[in-house]
Amino acid sequence: MATSKRIANAAPVQAGIAGANALDGAGGAGARKRSSGIDVVRPGAGVDSKSLLESLGVVDDLMQRKGLSNQQATLAGVRHSILRQLASVHGLDADALTLPQLSGPEWVKRFPDSRSTAELERTFKTGVDAFIKSMQDGHATVKVSSTYRPLERAYLMHYAYALAHDEVKPKDVPAQSGVDIVWDHGDPAASKRAAQAMVDAYDIAKEPALHSRHTEHKAIDMTIYWAGTLTLVDGDGTRVTIDSGPRDGTNRKLVKVGKTFGVVKAMFAGDPPHWSSDGH
Numbered sequence: 632m633a634t635s636k637r638i639a640n641a642a643p644v645q646a647g648i649a650g651a652n653a654l655d656g657a658g659g660a661g662a663r664k665r666s667s668g669i670d671v672v673r674p675g676a677g678v679d680s681k682s683l684l685e686s687l688g689v690v691d692d693l694m695q696r697k698g699l700s701n702q703q704a705t706l707a708g709v710r711h712s713i714l715r716q717l718a719s720v721h722g723l724d725a726d727a728l729t730l731p732q733l734s735g736p737e738w739v740k741r742f743p744d745s746r747s748t749a750e751l752e753r754t755f756k757t758g759v760d761a762f763i764k765s766m767q768d769g770h771a772t773v774k775v776s777s778t779y780r781p782l783e784r785a786y787l788m789h790y791a792y793a794l795a796h797d798e799v800k801p802k803d804v805p806a807q808s809g810v811d812i813v814w815d816h817g818d819p820a821a822s823k824r825a826a827q828a829m830v831d832a833y834d835i836a837k838e839p840a841l842h843s844r845h846t847e848h849k850a851i852d853m854t855i856y857w858a859g860t861l862t863l864v865d866g867d868g869t870r871v872t873i874d875s876g877p878r879d880g881t882n883r884k885l886v887k888v889g890k891t892f893g894v895v896k897a898m899f900a901g902d903p904p905h906w907s908s909d910g911h
């Protein structure tokens with residue numbers, strides 16, 4: 632069997648796993664090389680890319696085995712460590728390598744939302760640009776925090792929230808192409824803690840949808856405010872004076888102006904900066 636051969640060849644670098652009975656169950660020849668803990672790589676002489684790549688193959692094989700599903704977190708850690716060594720041997724940035732990585736707040740900086748209206752669907756973009764220009768011409772301040780949200784980010788936010796709220800089990804979270812995340816830390820409490828840390832880092836207030844107007848290029852989050860009276864021209868060319876409060880994006884007169892540009896204030900509560908093509 633190819634797998635056994637690869638394990639035997641990888642002797643210089645032991646991918647030993649704690650709880651070797653799991654290995655016995657999987658019938659791995661590598662079990663003979665078991666150690667008490669994770670003893671991935673001995674630094675110094677003898678560690679070269681060939682042995683590292685062989686170890687990587689071993690770990691990848693082990694990760695595929697059903698009998699080792701409760702060892703995924705350990706294996707992912709081993710894999711991560713091997714990739715780091717490989718990167719250093721080749722003078723590469725380890726973070727630039729694609730690697731399955733345990734869930735946690737470091738995921739939050741990946742797959743950022745766009746803040747550019749250039750990412751918006753053509754018709755909506757035209758309306759948004761005109762609405763923003765009109766407000767700015769009236770000396771309002773407009774700060775765009777989000778337009779297009781990549782599906783990868785929506786997926787991470789959605790399932791981090793679901794896991795933190797016990798709505799799904801780590802092993803039941805579906806895969807998302809391009810997101811090599813390991814949700815299951817092998818311990819329910821640890822998995823939930825990591826998901827909650829992501830929720831906190833994303834600053835999620837309410838359950839994020841997997842698909843939304845943001846992932847459809849049809850929404851924008853913007854913070855709007857002004858001082859005194861705001862005078863602006865709406866989408867029909869009519870001059871509008873807003874002298875009542877609140878002096879922000881929730882102002883009812885401003886919401887009416889937005890609509891003339893095809894930019895509709897969120898119909899749901901609790902999301903002040905959100906506008907979209909239809910209010911969803």
Ligand SMILES: [Zn+2]
Pocket residue numbers: 845850851852904905906
């Ligand atoms: Zn939004």
